[in-house]
Amino acid sequence: MADELSRQTAHPDILEQSDLSLLETLDHVLNRGIVIAGEITISVADVDLIFLGLNVLLTSTETARDVLNRRAGAAATEHGGDD
């Protein structure tokens, strides 16, 4: 796995490779995935609105900063046992 990772990053930069942005990740989690109507179902209609609101607030609490920034790190370490 680590092998595969280094192979990917060693590639010439004709093809960029990145982690998903926060907005893309939110779009995924909030807009896609199997829809199962639970007994309580939260539906987030407008990811843009969330994101714009978030941009304003992004630095307001440390916990939020921590959680929102952690994804990149988690994706990079293939074994992910970071907590």
Place this chain on the structure above:
Amino acid sequence: MTTRRAKEDEGGSQGGGRLSRSSSGGDTRGGAEAGGFYVYCVGAREELAHLFGEGLPEAIEPDAPLELVAGGELAAVASAVPLSDYGEEKLTARLADPEWIAVRAMRHERVVEHFARRAGIAPLRFGTIYLRREGVERMLAGRRDELRAAVSRLRGREEWGVNVYCDRAKLLERIVELSPRLRGLSERASTLPPGRAYLLRKQVDARRADEAREELARATEEIERRLGAASEAGVRLRVSSAEAAERRELAAKFAFLVERARFAEFRAAAEELAREREGAGLRLELAGPLPAYSFVAGS
């Protein structure tokens, strides 16, 4: 022509969020500690059970651990959430708070990623809550066939995003060489007397923008087709307005379902396309891997 995924404007949701309760919900008061079950993903019971012996990521509310709720040969990854926070009244207020939603959405994502990397799972959309454990069990039984099909289709496969960026100035500059029609016209102009050549060149200039748009459409279609052939499925995604504002050159977004064993092939196909289209001002970006949220429904 664009094929943007239609996005219905669901009115009346001030914070961007809305919540609904099914009639079967009922009141939970009277229980010791009123709690619900938040569900992240569904997979094969035995496969998931093995993963519960190892370290697990934090749940949507970090003070409650992840749990496995089994139903037949399927199981759901879930965790307890306090109804004091996730109950109707409080949740409505929470949904007006972008940070509250984003933090929970990210924790949901991390849980799903953890299991997707290690097992065949079907990811649930953010926000599915049951009032009791039995509700989750009932759901597993009631949607058994659909869930089993989704889990087996997604096993060993990951979602990769492909973003196509276009440097429009560069494309406009190159379009006369790239478009056979414009190239023909401009070659003819060079053989004509000045007056008629001028008029023809005017025509060429006037058609540049249209031709550039068509060239971009052709290129994105080809990207979709060739990467579709190197993967199990592909879908074109909507470019949100927030994203368009942030990344002005973003011309198209796709998601592909890629078998892990075929990733090198997929990547090579993307690289080849990037190389071919570089001269026309196009850039490709690969983002992922992600759990296959975009491919949970049958193709």
